[in-house]
Structure formats: structure tokens, C-alpha cells
Amino acid sequence: MAKVLVVTSGKGGVGKTxxxxxxxxxxxxxxxxxxxxxxxxGLRNLDLVMGAExxxxxxxxxxxxGVAKLQQALIRDKRLENLWLLPAxxxxxxxxxxxxxxxxxxxxLKTKFDWIxxxxxxxxxxxxxxxxxxxxxxxxxxxxxxxxxxxxxxxxGMLDSKTVRAERGERVEKHLLIxxxxxxxxxRGEMLSIDDVLEILATPLLGxxxxxxxxxxxxxxxxxxxxxxxxxAPARAYIDAxxxxxxxxxxxxxxxxxxxxxxRLLRRRAA
Amino acid sequence: MMNLIRLFGSRAASxxxxxxxxxxxxSHERGRNGAPDLLELLRSExxxxxSRHVELDPEKIVVRMDRGKFVSMLEVDIEVPNGVxxxxxAAAT
Ligand SMILES: Nc1ncnc2c1ncn2[C@@H]1O[C@H](COP(=O)(O)OP(=O)(O)OP(=O)(O)O)[C@@H](O)[C@H]1O
Ligand SMILES: [Mg+2]
Numbered sequence: 001m002a003k004v005l006v007v008t009s010g011k012g013g014v015g016k017t018x019x020x021x022x023x024x025x026x027x028x029x030x031x032x033x034x035x036x037x038x039x040x041x042g043l044r045n046l047d048l049v050m051g052a053e054x055x056x057x058x059x060x061x062x063x064x065x066g067v068a069k070l071q072q073a074l075i076r077d078k079r080l081e082n083l084w085l086l087p088a089x090x091x092x093x094x095x096x097x098x099x100x101x102x103x104x105x106x107x108x109l110k111t112k113f114d115w116i117x118x119x120x121x122x123x124x125x126x127x128x129x130x131x132x133x134x135x136x137x138x139x140x141x142x143x144x145x146x147x148x149x150x151x152x153x154x155x156x157g158m159l160d161s162k163t164v165r166a167e168r169g170e171r172v173e174k175h176l177l178i179x180x181x182x183x184x185x186x187x188r189g190e191m192l193s194i195d196d197v198l199e200i201l202a203t204p205l206l207g208x209x210x211x212x213x214x215x216x217x218x219x220x221x222x223x224x225x226x227x228x229x230x231x232x233a234p235a236r237a238y239i240d241a242x243x244x245x246x247x248x249x250x251x252x253x254x255x256x257x258x259x260x261x262x263x264r265l266l267r268r269r270a271a
Numbered sequence: 272m273m274n275l276i277r278l279f280g281s282r283a284a285s286x287x288x289x290x291x292x293x294x295x296x297x298s299h300e301r302g303r304n305g306a307p308d309l310l311e312l313l314r315s316e317x318x319x320x321x322s323r324h325v326e327l328d329p330e331k332i333v334v335r336m337d338r339g340k341f342v343s344m345l346e347v348d349i350e351v352p353n354g355v356x357x358x359x360x361a362a363a364t
Contacts, residue, residue, distance in 0.1 A: 048292070048296070051292075053292065053296050054295060054296065054336070054337055054338040054339070055335070055336055055337060055338075056336070057314065057334050057335065057336050058334075068329075069329045069330065071330070072329070072332065072333070072334060090300070216285075217285040218285075219289075220285035220286060220288055220289035221285050221288045221289070222288075222292060
């Protein structure tokens with residue numbers, strides 16, 4: 001059975017696109033057929049993070065408007081043959097994306113894929129509501145800071161009211177993914193703790209992804225972090241998250257501060 | 272010393288790749304000024320010309336692009352059913 005999973009947040013820049021690419025690739029690596037869809041009309045970026053930006057011919061809106069067939073718009077990943085991308089359009093016309101169009105595309109994708117990952121744009125406007133509209137499950141990407149948590153709460157409310165499942169009286173299964181977690185700052189008490197976030201949002205935790213240079217390196221070269229450096233801390237967090245999505249019980253590890261040499265030197269001088 | 276340089280060099284090696292990728296992408300995106308870029312234009316006109324003579328089955332068309340820095344590739348793969356093509360051509364002349 002195909003699963004539609006939206007990666008959403010409300011607040012911008014928290015790591016939705018990074019997470020969509022990383023989770024999509026990790027799912028594909030364990031043999032699932034996966035399509036990642038960029039819903040950020042006008043500001044597409046998932047193609048860049050996936051390294052497919054030079055190969056975009058048609059996009060999501062072309063498909064919804066009948067200009068192109070789905071299989072003409074889907075771009076197959078160069079590294080994983082069961083990973084596909086449906087890019088967003090660069091049009092400025094946000095109204096080009098319609099509820100009916102999205103419904104048809106998702107219905108068709110459901111016949112072909114195990115997982116349909118929808119990378120939501122920030123905000124609570126059309127793009128974000130359409131990205132979550134047909135979701136069976138949702139990943140709420142949150143950074144441990146006040147405005148992100150507040151926006152996540154708002155998004156959780158929308159998942160419980162504005163989705164097709166909610167309207168039918170069914171549940172959208174929700175998972176919380178805490179990203180850009182800076183253990184050094186957490187240790188100094190400068191960031192909301194994991195427990196604080198979990199208590200406020202009352203949503204099961206899918207994973208904790210540390211703030212890491214490896215994410216930047218991966219996006220520089222256009223490769224999901226789970227492919228670019230599978231042994232890195234953020235990749236391991238995403239791989240564990242995928243195992244939980246698949247129903248496995250995996251112990252949660254909170255990333256711990258690994259003091260860098262520079263850090264230690266500075267500390268010694270300060271002491 | 273050489274090893275040290277190589278070590279540092281390889282650690283920072285992703286930034287030049289990012290720069291190159293962006294240059295290629297932006298040169299294509301900027302060029303259009305609202306109008307479709309050359310590759311887009313070629314794609315739509317080629318498909319237009321072909322469809323004047325042959326009933327195009329969208330399922331039988333593969334269009335691939337690879338935008339490069341110096342050269343780009345546009346690959347249009349169209350399956351043309353033999354019988355249909357004849358009668359259409361005859362009708363057109
Ligand atoms: N774990 C991380 N460690 C370090 N940097 C990260 C991490 N996750 C994301 N980033 C960086 O944060 C920035 C925003 O990430 P991303 O584009 O994934 O967020 P987004 O939620 O999709 O943003 P938008 O709301 O604009 O779509 C990027 O520069 C990305 O490389
Ligand atoms: Mg994004």
C-alpha cells in the first residue's frame with residue numbers, strides 16, 4: 001500500500017527539504033520505491049539538493065495541467081534506481097497548483113510507488129495546505145527554538161483539520177523530527193530541551209538530527225546526506241528515522257557534544 | 272607539506288562543486304527573461320513539428336535534458352508507428 005507522507009513545518013529554513021531528500025534516499029536504499037515531490041512552487045530547491053537540477057524538463061504543474069505526462073516529468077535518481085523526483089515549477093503564479101490537480105497526480109503516483117514524500121513549502125498558504133492535503137502521515141520538522149515550536153503547533157492543528165483524512169474523521173499519523181540540534185548549546189541550556197519540545201507538542205518523536213557540516217557538504221555536491229556520507233551523524237539519525245517509519249523499534253540517541261580540538265584549546269585558555 | 276595541503280584541500284572540496292553547479296543552473300535560468308530558454312524552445316518546437324505529421328502518443332515520447340556549462344544535451348525520443356505515419360503524410364501532401 002502506497003503511503004503519502006508530508007514533510008512540513010510552518011516555519012521556513014528548519015530543514016524540510018534536507019530531510020525529504022535524506023529520508024527519501026534512505027527509504028530507497030532499503031529497497032522501497034520512492035518519489036519525492038517538491039511543492040515549493042516558484043522556489044524549487046529539492047532538485048538542487050538531490051543533484052538533479054540540470055535534468056528538469058517538466059514539472060508538477062505541467063503534469064496537473066496536462067502539458068506533460070507523469071512519466072515525462074519524473075526524474076530518476078542517478079545513484080538509486082528506485083528513487084524519483086517530481087520537481088516544482090518555477091512559475092510565479094501560485095494559483096497554478098490546484099487541489100484537483102494534486103489529487104489526480106497523487107492518485108496516479110500511488111499506483112507506482114511505495115512512498116510519496118511531499119516537501120512542503122514554509123508558511124500556511126496554498127502550497128503548504130496542498131502538500132499536506134492527501135497525506136496519510138506527516139513529519140513535522142522542528143528546531144528546538146520557540147518560534148519553530150509555535151509554528152509546528154499551528155501545523156499540527158492544520159493536519160488535524162484541513163487534510164482529507166481529517167475531514168473523513170480519520171487520523172493523519174504524525175511524527176516529530178527535531179533537526180539542527182546543537183548539543184553544545186543544549187548542554188549550556190541555550191536551547192529548548194528535547195523533553196520541553198516533546199511535552200509542548202505532544203507528538204511522538206521520530207528522530208533527532210544534529211546540526212552538522214555534513215549537511216552543507218552534501219547539499220554542495222547535490223547528494224542527500226544519507227547517500228553522501230552514510231556514516232555521518234545526521235545520516236545515521238535519518239537512517240534510524242526511516243527504520244522507525246518502517247515500524248522498527250530503534251532506541252533513540254540524543255546527539256552528544258563532541259568537543260572539537262579548537263573548543264578544548266579555547267576552554268583551556270579561558271580557564 | 273603537500274600532504275597537508277591536500278588534506279585541507281579535500282576537506283573543503285565541496286564548495287567549488289557547489290559554485291560550478293550554481294553557475295550552470297543560473298546561466299540557464301537567467302537567460303530567459305520571462306521567455307523560455309533555448310533548450311525549452313527547441314523541445315516545444317520539435318514536438319510541435321512532429322505532432323503536425325504524426326499523432327503523438329505522449330506515452331511514447333521521452334524527453335531528456337542535461338544542461339551543461341559549455342554544451343547542453345536535449346534528447347527527444349519519439350516512437351513513430353509505421354502505418355499511421357504513412358497515411359498522415361499522404362494526407363498532408
Ligand atoms: N542538520 C543540519 N545541520 C546543518 N545545517 C542544516 C541542517 N539541516 C538543514 N540545514 C541547512 O539549513 C538550511 C535550510 O534547510 P532546508 O532548505 O532543508 O530547510 P527548509 O525547511 O526546506 O526551508 P524552506 O522553508 O525555505 O523550504 C540549508 O542551508 C541547510 O543546508
Ligand atoms: Mg524547502
